[in-house]
Structures are given as structure tokens and as C-alpha cells.
Amino acid sequence: MNINKYLLLSLVLLMGFGPLQTLSQPIKAHANAGVPTATWLWNTSTIAAQGNEILSFAGNNQVKQIYLQVNKDIPFNTYKTFIQKATEKGIEIHALDGSPQWVSSKGSAYSKEFFNWVGNYQKSASQTQRFTGIHLDIEPYLYSGWNSKFKNTVLAYQNIINHAAITSEQLGLTFGIDIPFWFDEIAYSNTYGKGNLANWAIKTTSFTTIMAYRDQAAGGNGIIELVRNEVQYASSLGKPIVIGVETGKSEEANLVSFYEEGAAHMYSQLSLVKSAYPQPDVTFAIHHLHSWMIMAP
Template sequence: MKKRILMFAFILFVAGVAGVNNKANASANTEYSTWLWDTNQIVTNRAATLQFLEEKQVSHVYLQINRSIKVDQYKQFIKEATIRGIKVYALDGAPEWGPSSKPFLNFLNWVTTYQTGAAEDETFSGIHLDVEPYLTSQWTTNYNGAVLKYQNVILTAANTANSLGIPFAADIPFWFDDMNVKNKYGKGNLAEWVINNTSEVTIMAYRDKAVGPNGIIELTKYEMNLAASLNKDVTIAVETMNLGSSDGFLTFYEEGQTVMAQELALVSDAYKEYSSFKGIAVHHVGSWMDLK
């Protein structure tokens, strides 16, 4: 009897170790992405930024385009990132952007011109849009108009990316699957439409828990399954900024890096078999570097 008890305990121990190792492996194999909004960092703090990205095993950086920064600075940063196996996407966006907005068209034109004048190891690997139309008043006063304007932005950017032969990605909130769409582009929910019309999406699943009815895994399950059926990629994003005590559940600012790593390992483990799972995105470089 004693031998049986000891053997059973040993089996439980081995199973537990295996479970921990599986989660560790899932986390180790996970790709990480991040946003670099403060573009001046590629000029004033390039070496330290690249070192941090490399230490965190970041595979994709979404770099906001600041046209006041010289083109040669972008070329140098991307070249050094490429050496480290990091892909750089051209990033920009604003809630009020429409298909004819001057800042939007300037962004696309800048990227197009840049790509034609850069060497292979200096070019952007994709275009990444962060347009959040729900932050405008039109979203509540004229929802259908706001959605249509947003869709036209997505399609315009997708066409530009396609002409350049690079992927096109967009940030969406997890609740886009609750927003209905019915217009000349079809009907359904907004999440489905965006996933259909991009190469990849980043879901802003800003929560500080992986598990539970309001956890990261549950909030992204629909999109993960849908993207798998459409052969599209999904990156799941989390927040590290200080959003204040009332919104503390939206960010890992209070919990810090260790807790965030534990929760993200659970997310990676839950989705490791999904063909649609491209990894985790951490918002953003500055607050991630400062995270306790």
C-alpha cells in the first residue's frame, strides 16, 4: 500500500512538472510584438531600445512614422533590427482618419516612397494601422457612417500594402465581434469584416487576468477560432501603461513583469495549437521598459 501511495505521488509530481514545462515551452516559443510610439527613440536611444527588444525576444516592432525624422535614421534602425531578427512595421493612425484624410494619405505615400528607396534589409516588413473610430463623436451620433469611413480606411491601406507586397495589420478591440455591420461591404460583425480584409489583426484584450469570464482567453476566443477558419493571423495584445486605479484591471502596470509573464504563459498555452495564434503584443515599448 505504501509503495502504491508513493508511486501515485510520483506520477502526480511528474505530471505537474510536465505541465509546468509545457507552459514554459509554450511561453518560450511565443512570438512577441510591441508598439514604438516615441519614434525619437530610434535616434536618441537606438542601442538601448534594440537591446531591450532583443532581451524580450521581440519579433515584430510597430514603429510610428514621424516624418520629421530623417529617412536615414529609419534605415539604420531597421537594418540593425533586421540583424537581430526583428521585423519592423510602419505604424500610424488616428480615430478621425477617413480614406481621404490628408494625414492618412501622407502616411501611405511616405511608406510607399520609403520602400522604393530602401535596401532590402532597410525596408518595412508590413503596415500596421491603429485607427480607433469609436473614440470619435460620430461613433455615437452616426454609427453607420463612422463604420463605413473606417472600412474605407482599412481597404485603402490594404490596397497599398498589397501593391508593396507586404502584410497589412490592424488593431481592433476585443468587442468588435459585438458590433453589427450592414452596408455595401456586406453584413455581419465588425471583427469578422476586419479579419477578412487584413493579413493579420492585433486584438486589444486589455485585461490583467488570462482566465475567467472577463479574462484574456475568453475575450479573444471568437476571433481566434474565426481567424483559424480564414487562415489569418491574430496577435493578442496586453497593456502595461499606468491607467489609474479605477482602470487597474486593464493593465499589468500594478502587477509587474513577473505576473504578466505568468498570465501570458497561460494565454500562450491555451492557444499554442491554434494556427491563427501569432503571439503576444505588449503595449508599448516605453511603459514595458519601465514596468516593475
């Protein structure tokens, strides 16, 4: 495995998480053969002025979960209004956060600040205004220590995830994380035992979202093959698994995203993936909400 290739790819994708443009596209329902059940919403400020449009699109496209990045500058009441409306549509909102810096020496402080915010918010909100899950996107391979202090960085990552799992349970929230499709090739041997990070992550969380960012279902570099091990791990552990795909423009390669091909092609490929993995606990997520909303038919 060429780790540097995956680091570059992940960095390019991470850099695409900037502010969303105005959501001015008409509300539409795609020919959703794959039935994605989750999506990421990175620009939390849009839930104030454009919350109704976001939720209309999500409802029309059978979204059941939105991973909503926590922005501490946004008032609690804005979240309450948005989550209340989402609840009425049967859409769960999961509190999203995390960065490569979470595996640094200061990582526990970032984690503590996030969970303190979530805990305080939950106390202030009614049942129908609360988050129903935690979702972390840490990407430790983008931290400098991944190359210079690999074993220590992997252990720091596992410590953060393990602590987050415990804290999420204490808050009564489901706990999910994003991992790249190649974590099944990353071995660890430390206080958590021996194995590969994909299996460990699936075992430790409520559910795991695999960043299987490819625009074809079949073939050796297609989605079906890339997630095969993760689907097997999840099945053996009795855990749900979510297959994530990309819709934003990527500078890395056309094969990364469905941006060039459009929605019809994406859904045809997701239908093939679903045929390969028909289990009800295998679902999909679209990265990310805004690029999906403005995606070509």
C-alpha cells in the same frame, strides 16, 4: 455591451501615448513564458539616440516585430540605420500610424499622406532598411461620428481599412491593424455585406492585433474569454491573430494593465492564455515598448 465604458477606456489608453521618457533602465530579459512577438514604439525620436538599447531589449525578450510610429519630421537616414540594425537581429519593423480622424471627411487625405511617405521611403532604402509591414491603429469609436453617425462612421472605417489593405499589397507589405476585443459585438450592414467588425477586420487584413487589455487570463472578463471569438474567426480564415496586452499605468481600472502586478505575473497569465490557444498563429504583443522596458519584475 456598454459602449461608453469602452470609449472612456480607449480614450484613457490613447492619452497615454505621449512622449517616452529617457530609456535609462538596464537591458534585461524577462522570464518570458508567453513569448510576445510584437510591441508598439510610439515615440519614434528615441530610435536615434537610443536605438541600440531598444533593439537590445527587444532581442533579449524575443520580439520579432516592432510597430514603429511614422514621424515625418525624422530623416530617412535615421529610419534606415535603425531598421538595418533591427534586420540584423531578425526583427521586423512595421510602419505604424492612424487616428480617429482617419474616419472623418478628411480621412482619405491622412491615409494618402501616410502611404505616400511609406512609398517614398521604401524607394530610397535598401532591402534590409525597409519596412516589412503596415500597422494601423485608427480607433474609430473615439471619433464623434461613432455616436452621431454610427453607420456612416463604420463604413468610413471599412473604406479606409480596405483601401489600406490594397495599398499595402501594392507596396509588397503585410498589413495589420489594432482592434478592441469588443468589435465582435459591433454589427455592420452596408456595401461590404453583413456581419461583425471583428470578423470583417480579420478577413480583410494580413493579421489583426486584439487589444485585450486585461490583467488576468481566466474568468468571464479575462483575456482567454475576451478573444475567443476572434481566435475562432482567424482559425477559420487561416489568418494569424495577435493578442495585445497593456503594461502602462491606466487611470481607468487596475484590471486593464499589468502595470500594478509586474512582469512575472504578466508572463504567468500569458502562459495560461497560450495553453488555451496553443496554435502557432496565436501570438502576443506588448503595449507598449517603453512601459514594458521599465516594468517591475
